[in-house]
Amino acid sequence: MTQEETVMEKLFKTLDEKAKALNEDNGQSFIENLGLAMEHVYTSERDLLEQATLQDRRKAFQFSYLSLLQQEEIQANHQITPDSIGLILGFLVKRFLKDKEELHIADMASGAGHLSASVHEVLSEQKIMHHLVEVDPVLSRVSVHLANFLEIPFDVYPQDAIMPLPFEDAEVVVGDLPIGYYPVDERSQQMALGFEEGHSFSHFLLIEQAVTALKKSGYAFLVVPSNIFEGSNVKQLQNFIATETEMQAFLNLPSTLFKNEKARKSILVLQKKETNVTKPVEVLLANIPDFKSPQQFQGFLQDLNTWMDQNHPQN
Structure with missing residues (x-):
């Protein structure tokens, strides 16, 4: 042919x-x-x-x-985030912030920049400024080349995303969070989600950094392990989320995207608290169906829209 x-x-x-x-x-x-x-x-x-x-x-x-x-x-952290995950994150950003014409979106541990590129593709009608934070010098250079190649604006910060950030007041933070232990105990002990003994979880610290980078009532859309609320030290995470944010949603990504159930990931949606503005919501817990079954996916979108109408009536 x-x-x-x-x-x-x-x-x-x-x-x-x-x-x-x-x-x-x-x-x-x-x-x-x-x-x-x-x-x-x-x-x-x-x-x-x-x-x-x-x-x-x-x-x-x-x-x-x-x-x-x-x-x-x-190495595992050089894998790129599949576009199906980036596109669903972009869709969620659009749904939660559809009234915003301009958005500053920070990407924690942004890798080669493919997640930000996929999110940008969905938000093509809004004016977006991207802040990418990536410690690996090879990946941060690739993301600069990718920004030129796509002709979209990336500000790339080649630094450890758990160290103090060079910006604040992002309206949105996205991230496909690397899982593991963070070796710099001096830094993690300064943070609310650092452990008192031993190395802390890098994915916990990145959740804290995401919330820190947000302006009040801004949103974080983070790809996290599906079992993040199980196991040890989970009370510390739950307390932080309850104190600093209004948790919005926990959406399990399709199992077909992962090798096995242990590797499965979910999207955690948080809104940073703001006095007299943000309010507790009924957390949306759902499984995102396989993108290859449009009918089930339409059902998920209907559930999301119903939830938005009930919990964020102005959006």
């Missing part, structure tokens, strides 16, 4: 071939070379780039990234 290649396929092929050719020349990692390949297309292949929509560009990047993963074993 020799149907003509789509613009997205041409773009993917160009990125993929360029990254592999660079890899033979310079011996840098495939991920770094994908960043350089995007820069090459941005500066030297404008005709091709300008034919491509934002979605074409993001998908070409995603497919190139996944193609390069087959060439090279990479």
Whole structure:
């Protein structure tokens, strides 16, 4: 079958071939070379780039990234967030903040920037400024190249997202939170969700950082382990959430996205408290159905809309 290649396929092929050719020349990692390949297309292949929509560009990047993963074993935190998760986060941001024409969105532990790119795609009618915080220098550089390639505004802060942040008052914080222990005890002991003994959970500390970065009554949409409210130290987390925020929703992502039940993740939606403005709501607990079954997905959207009408009548 020799149907003509789509613009997205041409773009993917160009990125993929360029990254592999660079890899033979310079011996840098495939991920770094994908960043350089995007820069090459941005500066030297404008005709091709300008034919491509934002979605074409993001998908070409995603497919190139996944193609390069087959060439090279990479560490777990270099995996990109699947676009299905980014698109549902974007949809939730849009639903909760649909009256806002401009939004400052911070992304905690933003990796290569694919989550922010997917969220941006959904919010294309709003004016968005993205703040990305990523400690890994390779990934933070790739996200700068990705911003140029997509021609959307990313401010990238190459720093540890658990250290004090260089900005505050974001309307929205998103994040696909890395799971594990945080090694800098001096820092975690300054924080409400740090443990008194031993290393603290990095995903707990990032929830705290997300709330700290928000303006009052701003929203956090965070991808967390589905079992986050089980196990030890959970009282500390529950107390923090109850004191600092109004919890809005806990939505289990489709199990088909994960290898097994233990790896399953959910979306935690929090609103930062503001005196006389925010009020307790009945927390929306739901399973997000597989995106491949449109009928069930429509049912989920109806439940969400009913919940919004009851709990946030002005939205």
